[in-house]
Amino acid sequence: MRGFSVRLAGLGVALLAVGCGGGGGNGGTGPCSPGAAVQLVTKSGDEQSWYFDNPLPAPLRVTALDAASCPVPGVVVNWAVVGSGAGAVSPAQSTTDASGVASTTDSIGAVMRQTVNASATGVPGSATLHANAATAPATAGVGIADFSFTPDDAVIKTGGTVTWTWGGAQPHNVTYDGGPTPLPASSATHTGSGTFQSTITTLGRYTYHCSVHPQMTASVTVVH
Ligand SMILES: [Cu+2]
Structure with missing residues (x-):
């Protein structure tokens, strides 16, 4: 019973504190x-x-x-x-x-x-x-179709190779936009079929997108 009333008292304090509108910066x-x-x-x-x-x-x-x-x-x-x-x-x-x-x-x-x-x-x-x-994989495969890169977070060991394979009916490409510089070369635009490879030795996370459909974004992470 005592514990219950203490808890209610605590709740009352909490409600008062919320009612004050916050921003007091009291370190609580x-x-x-x-x-x-x-x-x-x-x-x-x-x-x-x-x-x-x-x-x-x-x-x-x-x-x-x-x-x-x-x-x-x-x-x-x-x-x-x-x-x-x-x-x-x-x-x-x-x-x-x-x-x-x-x-x-x-x-x-x-x-x-x-x-x-x-x-x-x-x-x-x-x-x-x-x-x-x-052990980090030496190779990774990424599918390009249906307005997405699958998987969108490929990982390779340093010196490894990522291979993209096109499918579907829309034109897509691999356009690097972030990561350790110089960035790897970007791909041409393909529709329905085709492949592209990047072999990367510098550690880090590289981001890329499809310049035809900028909402298509993904990354390659290069690890030890
Ligand atoms: Cu695209």
């Missing part, structure tokens, strides 16, 4: 007033599958929570790869922001499955995240 994290952090929980980035010896596409993120699951800002999170020879995190230490979230970039090493631990001094509950790696 929303409708709750954070106490001491008791645990770190995974926010995002867990179980990514990528390629040996490359940084993962998305950061690892955890949220610090107090006993009432209210996000806690200002918590210093220590990131560590568990085991040896399995990549690295950067930075190894980061602080939770106004939303209670801290992040780091994880490079997976030469292991197929990597474990990263996120912990904070004085916080009993830590978080464990995993990443999975495989």
